[in-house]
Amino acid sequence: MTDRRDNGGTDDLEAALRGAGLRITRQRRVILAILAGGDDHPDALALFRRAARQDPSISLSTVYRTMKVLEERGAIQRHTFEGGPARFEPADGVHHDHLIDLDSGEVIEFRSERIEKLQDEIARELGYEIVSHRLELYGRRRK
Amino acid sequence: MTDRRDNGGTDDLEAALRGAGLRITRQRRVILAILAGGDDHPDALALFRRAARQDPSISLSTVYRTMKVLEERGAIQRHTFEGGPARFEPADGVHHDHLIDLDSGEVIEFRSERIEKLQDEIARELGYEIVSHRLELYGRRRK
DNA sequence: GTACATGCAAATGATTTGCACAAGA
DNA sequence: TCTTGTGCAAATCATTTGCATGTAC
Secondary structure, three states: OOOOOOOOOHHHHHHHHHOOOOOOOHHHHHHHHHHHHOOOOOEHHHHHHHHHHHOOOOOHHHHHHHHHHHHHOOOEEEEOOOOOOOEEEEOOOOOOEEEEEOOOOOEEEEOOHHHHHHHHHHHHHOOEEEEEEEEEEEEEEOO | OOOOOOOOOHHHHHHHHHOOOOOOOHHHHHHHHHHHHOOOOOEHHHHHHHHHHHOOOOOHHHHHHHHHHHHHOOOEEEEOOOOOOOEEEEOOOOOOEEEEEOOOOOEEEEOOHHHHHHHHHHHHHOOEEEEEEEEEEEEEEOO
8 A cells, every 4th residue: 555646646647648659758757756756736846856856867848848748638737826836736537626825835625516516507607618717715724 | 977887997096006105107097097998807918008009108017017006005906817917907896706718818707605605614624714715717608 | 306107128937949969669 | 760858058928127217296
């Protein structure tokens, strides 16, 4: 047993690349392991720094390029929270929203069936079909 | 009677600047009128182009600087929808969320008391206090 | 007159891209 | 081998800022 999540693990990410006829390079292997291993939402620079510890030859461009292909394959999710740079997380199949801790930058995931449903109702009333949505709560720990 | 909204009109915007001891310059007057007059959500460049028609000497920097002070005074809202640059709208006092038409870029405003309430409940359950939030629906017109 | 505002150009920060070389399949 | 990937530097995009000059109050 491992503490790695069932989905979004290195194997799933590798499969996403392989399935598209893309290559598993030494640097991609490192990046995928970091993505799959962590349970936070790192940005490109954080990913780059962590990767560089294992392989100092990795470049920031490669991190960005890898994020782009993984996103195109639906293997990861890209989030752009207020202010900061894009942050990434392995796609876990189940959609969820985010609560961002304004003090620490920490991201807490949550999911509300009722909110999802209400969103659909609203879109329908306005004559629209939802393609995607984003719901982000920004707050601080209650004392 | 005017088709200008009750709130977020030129007068409100001017008041926001005056109240902070700031000056109403020729270029600010033009920008404020455009913001107050339109009912869309223009980005800095769009604002700049419209302003330049009335006063070709206006610079993009001034648009950005004006957006910054107005935002600091709470007179306008800045939105960063997926992808694109920041877009602005006069603050109308009542909070609302947005549905973005993926084909036209058009922004439709809506408000759901029930969603607002659910968000508060969720944050509370997670031990947080919401400072702000953003809910954006991206979709296309239903045929 | 004096502090605040402006235009311009240069700086910034995040991200992307062109190119010559390297390396998976 | 042949195509895809990489590092590096330069380019791009949105936005900000330094500075000398202009102007609202």
